[in-house]
Amino acid sequence: MKTINFLIFAFTRVQHIFYLFIAKLIGKEYQFITPAATYAPWVLDKDFLATYTKVKKNSLLNFYQAWELWTLAANAASKEGNILEVGVWRGSSSIMMGTKLQQLKSTKTIFACDTFEGVVKAGTSEDNYYKGGEHSDTSLQFVKDHVEQTFGLRNVQLLQGIFPDATGHLIENEKFCLCHIDVDAYISAKDILTWLWPRMVIGGVIVFNDYGFPLTKGITLLVNEYLQREDAVRIHNLNGHGIIVKIK
Ligand SMILES: C[S@@+](CC[C@H](N)C(=O)[O-])C[C@H]1O[C@@H](n2cnc3c(N)ncnc32)[C@H](O)[C@@H]1O
Incomplete structure (x- = not known):
């Protein structure tokens, strides 16, 4: 041993x-980064472990990010508003949140938006790696089957196209309490954030998957721009997530 x-x-x-x-x-x-903390509640959460194990071969989330989305979905269940995800790829992050919400018998919908044709609006001076078109190895049909048949979820609504440009109008009257943005490129994320901010409830949480990673410096830059704002709190989670909480 x-x-x-x-x-x-x-x-x-x-x-x-x-x-x-x-x-x-x-x-x-x-x-x-090796945090010295040892509190690890996920070891006791059999549903979380089973869901992550099942989803991980089609996922770009790390274990700790999956746990964070799982717990934030639980937290969102009692708040006003629905949930938005932009950057679905093969569906894993929507599945983590959707499974937790379904387990809690929540009536919330996750609007899960992707081009299903890869990254867009990339390659500007803020992006140090992404050029556009990456992560196109997926499809709307694959994710639909995965979400609905493999995982039995009824709370994920897939929207295909560039968000918000092509699909934002379909949900323009919604309010959101949780959003996961995982789009890799600065302008893409900025346009989503600009559209989303007036639709976020006070106390609403926006999670940027790509904040702590060396190939997505544009996302780090964007989230850090929120450090000085009076209406937001920015949190750097050592799992790689950058988090913005709307406080007024
Ligand atoms: C890194 S992948 C997402 C990974 C996924 N969240 C996971 O956990 O496995 C990034 C995705 O963002 C999508 N994307 C980037 N910008 C977008 C935009 N403005 N609208 C819709 N989809 C976008 C790409 O098509 C790609 O599938």
Whole structure:
């Protein structure tokens, strides 16, 4: 057992050194983060573990990000407004939130928006890696089947097209208490945030999946622009999420 534990430890260290090497090539403000905290409530949540295990082969979420979406969905269940996700890819993040809401018998809808043809509005001076068209290896039909048949969810409504340009008008009268933005590019995320802000309820939470990663510096920049605002609190979660809470 000790040998196995040592081998796992050694493997993860080598993996971390590799990621750190890549990150250092990209910018000085990156380092490998190992929080010393040990509180880990997910180990007792069998539904969470089962859902994440089932979804992860079609997911770009890390384990801790999946846990955060799971718990934020639970928190959203008692608030005013629905849930928005932009950047669905193969559906994993919508499935984590949708499964938790369905388990709680919540009547909320997740509006899950994607081009299903890849990243858009990328390649500006703010984006250091994405050029456009990445993550096109999915389809509306694949996600629909995955969400509705594999996971049995009835609370995810898929909207295909660039958001908000092509599909925002379909939900323009909605209010939102939770939003997950996972779109990789600065202008894409900024346009979504501009559309969303007046529709967020006070206390509403916006999660940016790409905040803490070296290939999506435009998203880090965008979220950091909210540091000085009086109507928002910005949180840097060490799982890589940047979070903005609307406070007035
Ligand atoms: C990194 S993937 C999302 C990963 C997914 N959330 C997960 O957890 O596995 C990014 C997605 O954002 C989509 N996308 C980027 N900008 C968009 C926009 N403005 N409107 C709709 N979809 C967008 C791309 O098509 C792509 O599928």
